[in-house]
Amino acid sequence: MLEFSFEIIDETKINIQYKYGNEFFNFNLFWSNGNWTLHPFDGILIENREMCSLIVAELLKNKDFHVMLAKEKIMLSHLRTTVNLQPDDEPEEFELNRRIADRSYQDDDGLMSYIENHSFEEILQLEQQQIHARVEFFQQIIQRMFMEGIGPEDADFGKVQSIIRIYKDTLDRLGNINDTNMGDYNSKRW
Numbered sequence: 001m002l003e004f005s006f007e008i009i010d011e012t013k014i015n016i017q018y019k020y021g022n023e024f025f026n027f028n029l030f031w032s033n034g035n036w037t038l039h040p041f042d043g044i045l046i047e048n049r050e051m052c053s054l055i056v057a058e059l060l061k062n063k064d065f066h067v068m069l070a071k072e073k074i075m076l077s078h079l080r081t082t083v084n085l086q087p088d089d090e091p092e093e094f095e096l097n098r099r100i101a102d103r104s105y106q107d108d109d110g111l112m113s114y115i116e117n118h119s120f121e122e123i124l125q126l127e128q129q130q131i132h133a134r135v136e137f138f139q140q141i142i143q144r145m146f147m148e149g150i151g152p153e154d155a156d157f158g159k160v161q162s163i164i165r166i167y168k169d170t171l172d173r174l175g176n177i178n179d180t181n182m183g184d185y186n187s188k189r190w
Contacts (some may be wrong), residue, residue, distance in 0.1 A: 001021070002019075002064070003016045003018070003019040003062070003064070004016070004017070004019070004059075004062050004064040004065055004068075005020050006029075008072070010129075010132075010133070010136075011031075011129070012030060012031040012032075012075055012129050012130060012132075012133040013028065013029070013030045013031070013133050013137070014028075014029040014030075014068075014072070015027075015028060015029075015041075015087055016028070016029055016038075016059075016065075018058075018059045018062070018065075020054075020058060020059075021054045025040065025041075025042050025044075025045060025055055026040075026041040026042055027039060027056075027059070028041050028137065028140075028164070029074075030133055030137065031122060031129075031130065031133065032130060032133070033077065034079045035079075036078065036079050036080065037079075038053075038056065038079060038080070038081045038082070038083075039053050039080065039081070039082045039084065040058075040082070040179060042139075042151065049083075052083050053083055055097045055179065056081055056083045060079075063100055070140065074188065093120055100123045110175050124177065127174060128171060128174050128175065131171045131174065132171060134167050135164060135167045135171065137166045138160055138163050139164060141159065141160055142161065142164065144156050145160065148164055151154055
C-alpha cells in the first residue's frame with residue numbers, strides 16, 4: 001500500500017490516509033468558513049499533541065499530498081490545520097491572536113468581494129454544502145463510537161446524535177428558504 005492515499009467524499013471533504021513509520025493515520029481535509037482545514041481523525045493523534053505535530057509536519061512535506069492539493073485546486077499556503085505546528089516556546093494565545101489579526105484584514109476584503117460577486121442562491125447553496133459536510137463529519141464520529149462499542153446509552157453518543165439532528169433540521173430549513181433551482185446562477189447579483 002502507498003504511503004499516502006486519499007478519497008474525495010464531495011467538493012467540501014477529502015479523507016486522507018498517511019503512513020508514518022509502520023502505522024497508517026487518518027485525516028479529514030474539509031472546507032469550512034472559507035478555508036480548507038486539515039484535521040487528524042485518529043484518537044492517538046488527538047491525545048498526543050507532539051506526535052500529531054510531527055506527523056502533520058511530515059504530511060505537509062509529502063510530494064503526493066502536494067500533487068493532490070494542486071489537482072483539487074487547494075493552495076498549500078492557504079491550508080489550515082487544527083494542529084498547532086508552532087514550537088512550544090511561543091504562547092498559544094499569541095499565535096492565535098496573530099492569526100486572527102492577519103485574517104481580519106484579508107477576511108474583510110474577501111468577504112465583500114465574495115458578496116458582490118455571488119447571488120443569494122449561490123451563498124445559500126454554499127451554506128447548505130457546508131452544513132451537509134458537518135452532518136457527514138458527525139456521522140463519521142458516531143460510526144466510530146459505535147464501532148468502539150459506545151452506544152445510545154452513552155451520554156456523549158446521545159450528544160452527537162443531537163448535533164446530527166440539529167444540523168439535519170437546519171439543512172431542511174435552509175432548503176425551504178428558497179424554492180428556486182439552486183443551479184440557476186443567472187439571477188441578479190448583490
